[in-house]
Amino acid sequence: AQTIHxxxxxxxxxxxxxxxxxxxxxxxxxxxxxxxWQATGGTLQQxxxxxxxxxxxxxxxxxxxxxxxxxxxxxxxxxxxLLSHSGFYLCAWGTGGxxxxxxxxxxxxxx
Amino acid sequence: xxxxxxxxxxxxxxEGETAILNCSYExxxxxxFPWYQQFPGEGPALLISIRSVxxxxxxGRFTIFFNKREKKLSLHIxxxxxxxxxxxxxxxxxxxxxxxxxxxxxxxxxxx
Numbered sequence: 001a002q003t004i005h006x007x008x009x010x011x012x013x014x015x016x017x018x019x020x021x022x023x024x025x026x027x028x029x030x031x032x033x034x035x036x037w038q039a040t041g042g043t044l045q046q047x048x049x050x051x052x053x054x055x056x057x058x059x060x061x062x063x064x065x066x067x068x069x070x071x072x073x074x075x076x077x078x079x080x081x082l083l084s085h086s087g088f089y090l091c092a093w094g095t096g097g098x099x100x101x102x103x104x105x106x107x108x109x110x111x
Numbered sequence: 112x113x114x115x116x117x118x119x120x121x122x123x124x125x126e127g128e129t130a131i132l133n134c135s136y137e138x139x140x141x142x143x144f145p146w147y148q149q150f151p152g153e154g155p156a157l158l159i160s161i162r163s164v165x166x167x168x169x170x171g172r173f174t175i176f177f178n179k180r181e182k183k184l185s186l187h188i189x190x191x192x193x194x195x196x197x198x199x200x201x202x203x204x205x206x207x208x209x210x211x212x213x214x215x216x217x218x219x220x221x222x223x
Contacts, residue, residue, distance in 0.1 A: 059210055098160075099157060
């Protein structure tokens with residue numbers, strides 16, 4: 001069975017500080033990987049997707065970047081956090097262009 | 112431009128009743144429609160999905176009804192249980208484009 005792990009579970013960071021969030025998928029070879037952002041009580045906004053190692057496509061510009069250093073790993077980062085970056089970050093995986101399965105998420109608070 | 116609309120924004124039903132959640136879309140190229148269930152503090156879970164070649168999909172107490180001509184679909188939850196209390200998101204995508212569009216969600220509360 002496939003498992004998806006996100007780290008950290010929660011972060012409290014200062015405005016202007018750097019950020020790195022991670023996601024690991026186990027039990028699935030060459031998955032499609034996705035990053036989403038969700039404001040409290042809001043909808044899901046896709047940020048990035050990756051079909052293969054080393055290739056990442058940006059969907060929206062939010063002063064964030066993503067990388068896929070390994071087949072089973074997806075990293076979301078920024079060098080300088082903004083207040084607007086606060087929210088719930090979700091990693092998801094899929095096997096094609098359709099079904100997507102979400103991880104448990106990382107709660108980010110920027111002060 | 113909001114391409115996927117959900118209604119109502121919130122819904123309250125009693126245990127045992129049928130909850131009906133609505134979704135509509137604008138893009139005629141959308142052909143895959145998943146519904147996700149999200150509990151507070153958790154990631155969304157894929158609940159049930161339908162492709163545009165079908166007009167109905169059933170999985171236990173959850174049924175999707177799909178009307179391609181009107182670009183509408185609905186999720187029916189029969190015999191609603193308090194454990195069904197969650198936010199439900201309708202999404203839509205054109206197969207293979209990797210970028211689903213999500214609605215704003217319907218918050219369902221089931222009272223015992």
